[in-house]
Amino acid sequence: MDLILNRMDYLQVGATSQKTMKLLPASRHRATQKVVIGDHDGVVMCFGMKKGEAVAVFKTLPGQKIARLELGGVLNTPQEKIFIAAASEIRGFTKRGKQFLSFETNLTESIKAMHISGSDLFLSASYIYNHYCDCKDQHYYLSGDKINDVICLPVERLSRITPVLACQDRVLRVLQGSDVMYEIEVPGPPTVLALHNGNGGDSGEDLLFGTSDGKLGLIQIATSKPVYKWEIQNEKKRGGILCIDSFDIVGDGVKDLLVGRDDGMVEVYSFDNANEPVLRFDQMLSESITSIQGGCVGKDSYDEIVVSTYSGWVTGLTTEPIHKESGPGEELKINQEMQNKISSLRNELEHLQYKVLQERENYQQSSQSSKAKSAVPSFSINDKFTLNKDDASYSLILEVQTAIDNVLIQSDVPIDLLDVDKNSAVVSFSSCDSELNDNFLLATYRCQANTTRLELKIRSIEGQYGTLQAYVTPRIQPKACQVRQYHIKPLSLHQRTHFIDHDRPMNTLTLTGQFSFAEVHSWVVFCLPEVPEKPPAGECVTFYFQNTFLDTQLESIYRKGEGVFKSDNISTISILKDVLSKEATKRKISLNISYEINEISVKHTLKLIHPKLEYQLLLAKKVQLIDALKELQVHEGNTNFLIPEYRCILEEADHLQEEYKKQPAHLERLYGMITDLFIDKFKFKGTNVKTKVPLLLEILDSYDQNALISFFDTA
Numbered sequence: 001m002d003l004i005l006n007r008m009d010y011l012q013v014g015a016t017s018q019k020t021m022k023l024l025p026a027s028r029h030r031a032t033q034k035v036v037i038g039d040h041d042g043v044v045m046c047f048g049m050k051k052g053e054a055v056a057v058f059k060t061l062p063g064q065k066i067a068r069l070e071l072g073g074v075l076n077t078p079q080e081k082i083f084i085a086a087a088s089e090i091r092g093f094t095k096r097g098k099q100f101l102s103f104e105t106n107l108t109e110s111i112k113a114m115h116i117s118g119s120d121l122f123l124s125a126s127y128i129y130n131h132y133c134d135c136k137d138q139h140y141y142l143s144g145d146k147i148n149d150v151i152c153l154p155v156e157r158l159s160r161i162t163p164v165l166a167c168q169d170r171v172l173r174v175l176q177g178s179d180v181m182y183e184i185e186v187p188g189p190p191t192v193l194a195l196h197n198g199n200g201g202d203s204g205e206d207l208l209f210g211t212s213d214g215k216l217g218l219i220q221i222a223t224s225k226p227v228y229k230w231e232i233q234n235e236k237k238r239g240g241i242l243c244i245d246s247f248d249i250v251g252d253g254v255k256d257l258l259v260g261r262d263d264g265m266v267e268v269y270s271f272d273n274a275n276e277p278v279l280r281f282d283q284m285l286s287e288s289i290t291s292i293q294g295g296c297v298g299k300d301s302y303d304e305i306v307v308s309t310y311s312g313w314v315t316g317l318t319t320e321p322i323h324k325e326s327g328p329g330e331e332l333k334i335n336q337e338m339q340n341k342i343s344s345l346r347n348e349l350e351h352l353q354y355k356v357l358q359e360r361e362n363y364q365q366s367s368q369s370s371k372a373k374s375a376v377p378s379f380s381i382n383d384k385f386t387l388n389k390d391d392a393s394y395s396l397i398l399e400v401q402t403a404i405d406n407v408l409i410q411s412d413v414p415i416d417l418l419d420v421d422k423n424s425a426v427v428s429f430s431s432c433d434s435e436l437n438d439n440f441l442l443a444t445y446r447c448q449a450n451t452t453r454l455e456l457k458i459r460s461i462e463g464q465y466g467t468l469q470a471y472v473t474p475r476i477q478p479k480a481c482q483v484r485q486y487h488i489k490p491l492s493l494h495q496r497t498h499f500i501d502h503d504r505p506m507n508t509l510t511l512t513g514q515f516s517f518a519e520v521h522s523w524v525v526f527c528l529p530e531v532p533e534k535p536p537a538g539e540c541v542t543f544y545f546q547n548t549f550l551d552t553q554l555e556s557i558y559r560k561g562e563g564v565f566k567s568d569n570i571s572t573i574s575i576l577k578d579v580l581s582k583e584a585t586k587r588k589i590s591l592n593i594s595y596e597i598n599e600i601s602v603k604h605t606l607k608l609i610h611p612k613l614e615y616q617l618l619l620a621k622k623v624q625l626i627d628a629l630k631e632l633q634v635h636e637g638n639t640n641f642l643i644p645e646y647r648c649i650l651e652e653a654d655h656l657q658e659e660y661k662k663q664p665a666h667l668e669r670l671y672g673m674i675t676d677l678f679i680d681k682f683k684f685k686g687t688n689v690k691t692k693v694p695l696l697l698e699i700l701d702s703y704d705q706n707a708l709i710s711f712f713d714t715a
Contacts, residue, residue, distance in 0.1 A: 003249065003250060003268060003280050003281040004319075005249075005281065005283065005304070005305065005317035005318060005319060006317070006318055006319075006320065006321070006322050007283070007315060007316070007317055008298055008304075008315065008316040008317075008318055008320075009313060009314075009315050009316075010035070010047075010049065010054050010297070010298075010314045010315065010316060011047065011054040011313075011314055012311070012312045012313050012314070013037055013039045013041075013043065013045055013312040013314070014039035014040050014041040014043065014312050014401075015039060015040040015310060015311060015312055015380050015382075015401050016037065016038070016039050016040065016290045016291070016308050016309070016310060016312055017038075017040065017065070017066065017067050017068070017290060018068075018191075018192070018242050018243065018290050018291070019068055019069065019070075019113075019149075019192070019242075019243060019290070019291055020037060020038045020039070020066055020067075020068060020069040020084075020290060020291055020308065021035065021036070021037040021038075021069065021290070021291035021293065021306070021307075021308040021314065022035075022036050022037075022069060022070070022071050022082075022291075022293060023035055023036075023293045023294075023295040023297065023306060024036060024046070024071070024080050024082075024095055025078040025079065025080055026295070026296065030296055030300065030301045030303070031296065031300055032048060032049060032296055032297060032298070032299065032300055033048075033295045033296055033297055034046050034047065034048045034057055034095070035047055035048070035297060035306060035314060036069065036071075036082050037069070037291075037308055037314060038066030038069045038084050038086075039066060039312055040065045040066070040380060041062045041063075041065075042060075042061075042062045042063030042064050042065060042066060042086060043059060043060055043061070043062050043063075043066075044058075044059070044060045044066065044069070044082065044084055044093060044097075045058070045059045045060075046058050046059075046082070046095070046097060048297075049297055049298050049299070051337075052298075052337070052341060053344070057095075057096070057097065058093075058096060058097025059097075060093075060097070060099075063086060064086040064087045064089075065086060065087075066084050066085070066086050067085050067086065067110065067111055067112060067113075067114075068084070068085040068111065068112075068113060068114040069082065069083070069084050069085075070083050070114055070115065070116045071083070071116070072092075072116035072117075072118070073118075074118060075117070075118040075155065075156045076156055080094075080095045081093070081094060081095070081100075082094075082095065083101070083114070083116055083121075085111040085114045085123070086111075087110050087111070088104065088105050088106060088107040088108075088109075088110060088111060088125075089102065089103065089104050089105065090102075090103040090105065090111075090114070090121065090123075091103075103121075103132075103135050105123065105130065105132075107123070107125050107128060107130065108125075108128075109125030109126050109127070109128060110125060110126075111123050111124070111125055112124055112125055112126060112147065112148070113147065113148065113149045113150045114150070115150050115151050115152050115163075117152050117154070117155050118155065118156075119133055119134045120132070120133050120138075120152065120155065120161065121133075121135070122150050122151075122152050122163050123150070124143075124147040124149075124150045124165060125147070126146050126147065127142060127143050127145075127146060127147065127532075127534060128140070128141075128142060128143070128147075129141040129142075129143065129147060129150060129163070129165055129175070131161075131163060139175070139177050139178040140178055141165075141173075141175060141178050141179075141180070142537060143165060143167055143173065144167075144169065144532060144536040144537060145167045145168045145169035145171075145532040145536075146167065146168040146532065147165050147166065147167055147168075148166045148167065148168060148189070148190060148191050148192070149165075149166040149190065149191065149192050149193045150163060150164070150165055150166070150193070151163070151164050151166075151193040151194070151195065151207070152164070153195070153200055153204060153205055153207070153221060154195065154199055154200045154204050157199065157200060157204035158200075158204050158205070160223075162174060162175070162176070162181075162221060163175045164193060164207060164221060166190035166191065166192070166193050166209060167190070168189045168530075168532070169189070169496060169530075169532070170185060170186055170187070170188060170189055170190070170211075170496065170498065171183050171184065171185060171186070172184040172186055172190060172193075172207075172209065172219070172226075174221055174226075182224075182225060182226070184219060184221075184226045185498045186209055186211065186215075186217065186219075187211065187213075187215050187217070187231065188211030188212055188213040188214075188215050189211055189212045189213070189530075190209045190210070190211050190212075191210055191211060191212045191240055191241060191242060192209070192210045192241055192242060192243055192244055193207060193208070193209055194207075194208045194209075194244040194245065194246070195207065195208070195246075196208050196218060196246065197246045197255045198245075198246045198255070201220075203220060205220045205221045205222055206218060206219075206220050206221075206229065207219050207220075207221050208244050208257070210240075210241025210242070210243075210244055210259065211240065211241060212240040212241075212384075212386060213234060213240060213386070213388070213389065214234030214237075214238050214239060214240055214241060214261065215231065215232065215233060215234050215241075216231070216232040216241060216244075216257075216259065216277075217229075217230065217231040217232070218230050218231075229275075230275075230276055230277065232269075232277060237390070238261055238263055238265050239261035239262040239263025239264070239265060239288070239397075240261060240262045240263075240384075240386075241259055241260070241261055241262075242260055242261065242262050242288060242289055242290055243259075243260040243289060243290065243291050243292045244257065244258065244259055244260075244292070245257075245258040245292050245293050245294055246258070246294070247293070247294020247295065247303075247305070248294075248303075249268055249281075249294055249303055249304075249305060249319070250268070250270055250280060251303070251319075252270070254270070254271055256268050256269060256270050256271075256280065256294075257269040257270075257271075257277055258292050258293075258294055258305055259292070260288075260289030260290070260291070260292040260307055261288070261289060262288040262289070262384070262397070263284075263288065263397075263422070263453075263455070264284050264285040264286055264287050264288060264289060264309075264453070265282060265283075265284055265285075265289070266282065266283050266284075266285060266289060266292065266305060266307060266317065267279060267281070267282045268280045268281040268282070268305070283317060285307070285309060285315065286450075286452060286453065287309045287310050287311055287313075287399060287452050287453050288309065288310045288382065288399060288453070289307050289308070289309060290308050290309060290310055291307065291308040292305065292306070292307050293305070293306045293307075294306075297316055297318075298316055298318050298320060299318075299320050302318055302319050302320035303318075303319050304316045304317055304318035304319060304320070305317040310382050310399050310401075310452075311401045311402075311452055312401070376478070376480050377476050377477075377478065377480050378480075379400060379401055379402060379474055379476065379480070379482070380400075380401055381398060381399065381400055381472055381482055381484060382397075382398075382399040382400075383396070383397065383398050383399070383470075383484050384396075384397040385397075385486045387492070387493070387495055387529060387530075387548060388457075388548070389495055389548050391418075392459065392493050392547075392548040392549035393418055393457045393458060393459045394457070394458045394459070394460065394492075395455060395456070395457055395458075396455070396456040396457075396458060396468075396470065396486065397453070397454070397455050397456075398453070398454045398455075398456075398470060398472055398484070399452060399453045399454075400452055400453075400472060400474050401452070401474075402452065402474045402475060402476055403447070403449060403450050403451060403452055403474060403475040404447045404451050404452060404453075404454055404472065404473070404474055404475070405446075405447065405473045405474055405475045406444055406445060406446050406447060406473050407425075407444070407445045407447070407454055407470055407471065407472050407473070408442070408443070408444050408445075408470070408471040408473075409441065409442070409443045409444075409445070409456065409468070409469070409470055409471075410439060410441065410442055410468070410469045410471070411439070411440050411441040411466070411467070411468045411469070411488070412438040412439065412440060412466040412467055413440055413460065413461075413464045413465060413466035413467075413468075413488050414440045414441075414461055414464055415440070415441055415458050415459065415460050415461075415468065415488065416458070416459045416665050417441070417443060417456065417457070417458060418457035418458070418459060419457070419661060420455050420456065420457050422455055423445075423454065423455055423456070424447075424448050424451065425445040425446060425447045425448065425451065425454060426445070426446045427443055427444070427445050427446075428443070428444050428446070429441075429442065429443050430442040430443070430444070449475075459669075460488045460492040460493065461669070461672065462490065462491055462492060462493050462494075462547075462549075462571070462572075462575060463490060463571070463574075463575045463676070464488070464490075465487075465488050465489055465490040465492070465579070466487075466488055467485055467486070467487060467488065468485070468486045468487075468488055469483055469484070469485050469486075470483070470484045470486070471483050472484065489526065489527060489528060489529055490526075490527045490528075490575050490576075490579045491527050491528050491529075491545070491554070491572065491575060491576070492529060493547055493548050493549045494528055494529065494545040494546065494547055494548070494554060494572075495529070495530060495545060495546055495548050496529075496530040496531075496543065496544070496545060497544050497545060497546045497553075498544065499544060500544045500546070500553040500554075500555055501553065504553065504568040504601075504604065505568055505598040505600040505601040505604050506555075506566040506567065506568055506598060506601065507566065507567055507568070507569075507570055507573045507595065507596065507597050507598050507601055508564065508565070508566050508573075508595060508596040509564070509565040509566075509573045509576055509577055509593070509594075509595045510562070510563070510564050510565075510593070510594045510595070511562065511563040511564075511565075511580060511584075511591050511592070511593055512561060512562050512563075512591070512592045513561065513584070513589055513590055513591040513592055514561065514589060514590065515560070515561065515584070515589050515591075516560055517535055517539070517558075517559060517560040518535050519587070519589070520558045520559075520560075520563050521535040521536075521541070521558070523563075523579075523580055523583050523584070524543070524556060524558065524563075526579070526583060527575075527576060527579055527580070528543075528545060528554075528556075531543065539559055539560065540557065540558070540559040541557070541558060541559075542555070542556070542557045543555075543556045547569065547572070549669075549673075550569065550605070550608050550609060550612075550673065551608055552567060552568050552569035552572060552605060552608060553567065553568055554566070554567040554569075554572055555567070563580075568601050568604055568605065569601070569605050569677075570597065570601060570602060570605070570677060570680045570681055570684065571605075571673070571676045571677050571680045573595065573597075573680075574676075574680040574683060574684070577593060577595065581593060595684065597681075597684045597685075602677065602681050602712055603709055603712070605677060606674070606677070606705070606708060606709055606712065607705075609670060609673065609674060610705050612670060613667075613670045613674075613703065614703070614705075616666050616667045616670060617667065617703055619656065619659065619660055620660070620667060622649050622656050623656055623657060623660045625646070625649055626649065626650070626653050626656065626657065629642070629646055629649060629650050629653075630650070630653070633650060671697065671700055674696070674700065674708070675693055675696060675697075678692075678693070678696055678712060678715070679693070681712065682715070689715060692715055695711075696711065696715075699711050
């Protein structure tokens with residue numbers, strides 16, 4: 001059975017954060033439920049639907065930005081008390097809107113995530129986790145990396161308190177009191193946690209997680225060790241997961257999995273006989289899904305998926321059919337309902353137009369008065385700059401509350417802009433002189449009407465570091481622009497990983513000197529992505545990285561006065577040596593630098609590059625042949641006379657050209673990496689071989705792996 005859901009937009013509030021919308025429990029089975037939502041203006045609003053109109057139950061006054069909204073109450077009773085987290089304060093409201101709790105946690109950081117279970121309150125700020133019982137402090141934990149979400153296994157089913165933290169370093173930390181019981185490695189940075197089926201599944205220990213790179217998984221959090229149940233890879237290259245819920249939308253008696261992603265995708269997964277998830281439904285909305293819930297809002301007996309989006313829209317995907325089959329008597333009733341709706345919408349539109357005119361007059365008067373302050377309109381931007389492991393590129397996602405007019409991208413380092421299928425904006429490039437004004441890239445994206453979300457793909461070059469700036473101008477009057485900055489790091493294509501292959505031939509760079517642990521940590525933060533800004537606890541720290549483009553690896557171990565960096569790629573060691581000595585010189589710290597170079601590592605790196613280089617050379621060769629083969633096809637009238645290889649090229653022509661277009665300068669990148677490897681190998685020997693580079697490029701043009709390796713050995 002195909003699942004058919006129809007979209008219904010209910011109302012719009014201010015911009016919303018992740019997990020800030022819930023449905024209050026229904027008074028009876030399949031009765032309509034009230035929606036409660038908190039926004040960035042600090043307003044908590046509860047509303048229900050009546051005759052197709054949103055009717056407010058209560059609405060609070062504006063305040064500080066609401067970061068989380070959860071429902072709570074006495075265990076094993078309907079969870080209908082509303083709790084919100086704003087800055088460092090927790091507030092509680094009844095379902096009628098009466099405030100019964102105001103608890104100031106006195107945390108030094110703003111609350112980012114919250115979970116409530118009976119009288120237990122679990123909170124996390126960026127790095128700090130706190131557990132309170134009846135508003136009294138119970139347990140505390142300082143995480144080594146940012147905490148994205150917090151949850152607790154159901155106490156009423158397990159009779160033990162087991163909080164779980166989702167941390168940015170691709171780890172779920174299972175706590176007992178203030179201590180970590182064990183850590184669970186997951187395939188990407190986890191952004192959201194949810195209990196399977198809303199209650200922890202059959203065992204009460206089943207936990208769902210979603211990652212920022214779009215992967216979804218189920219793990220059983222047993223007392224001694226975790227049990228991995230299943231994992232869904234993000235093969236369709238969809239957005240990161242922001243929210244998860246369990247609800248039987250298919251109507252087969254088994255709860256389905258509802259998933260909301262940051263690219264606007266809503267997905268429904270059902271479970272087959274082997275309890276494996278199967279995609280049953282997906283629908284794209286135009287902006288990121290911040291919250292998702294299953295229930296009944298629009299009309300009695302019609303189940304639906306209710307979502308909230310970043311710009312504050314509350315939307316239902318309902319099982320209620322749009323076109324109802326009806327007799328002549330009911331048609332009149334439906335027509336009357338439609339007329340009433342059109343009439344109320346017209347009145348609302350007139351009221352809004354009048355309000356806009358009034359506000360415009362007020363603005364002009366205030367801006368012309370002598371005491372006028374700069375009245376630049378404020379708007380919030382939701383942005384994300386992440387490295388994709390699959391194609392070694394950075395995704396820059398910019399999302400604004402209102403429609404985007406244009407985005408100017410400026411970079412002071414050489415980068416490539418790659419094509420994005422989802423992107424409908426028109427891009428134009430401006431010529432720039434890097435020697436005069438440090439501009440390597442100036443590009444303007446002009447967006448189509450009603451575009452609130454723009455996704456760009458960027459590829460950087462390792463060793464070249466600086467700043468990428470995005471100037472975002474929305475369609476608002478008077479014109480205003482916000483600038484966002486993103487650091488392109490020296491080893492920008494490296495990504496954190498849980499383990500590395502210690503059997504590879506490694507080159508070692510050792511630094512010693514009078515520097516503190518915090519200083520050496522700040523240098524590593526400067527060089528590499530995905531390293532927490534705060535120095536981790538302990539005297540010594542180890543991080544593992546993998547190069548997403550070449551699959552080479554890096555191990556960094558450092559403490560006060562010493563840093564050891566090992567990599568199977570000489571170029572990585574060379575970049576680190578140059579950047580770290582530069583940073584130490586800036587701070588007037590004397591460094592003793594020593595290195596051990598493993599000659600076998602050069603051949604090893606060339607073998608890693610070989611399949612990529614061979615593929616790109618073959619692709620370029622095929623693309624060059626397409627026009628000539630098409631001309632022959634037109635001339636001869638058919639392709640029967642061609643050898644199978646050439647016929648295959650013609651059949652795949654569109655796909656080959658598209659792939660070649662998607663990867664501009666890919667071949668040049670690989671040439672550049674081989675050239676850097678050649679120069680770096682001899683640089684560590686104290687020899688300058690830049691004069692031999694043209695000879696190397698000649699060998700690359702008529703590429704043969706053995707000839708290249710022998711050139712490296714004999715040069």
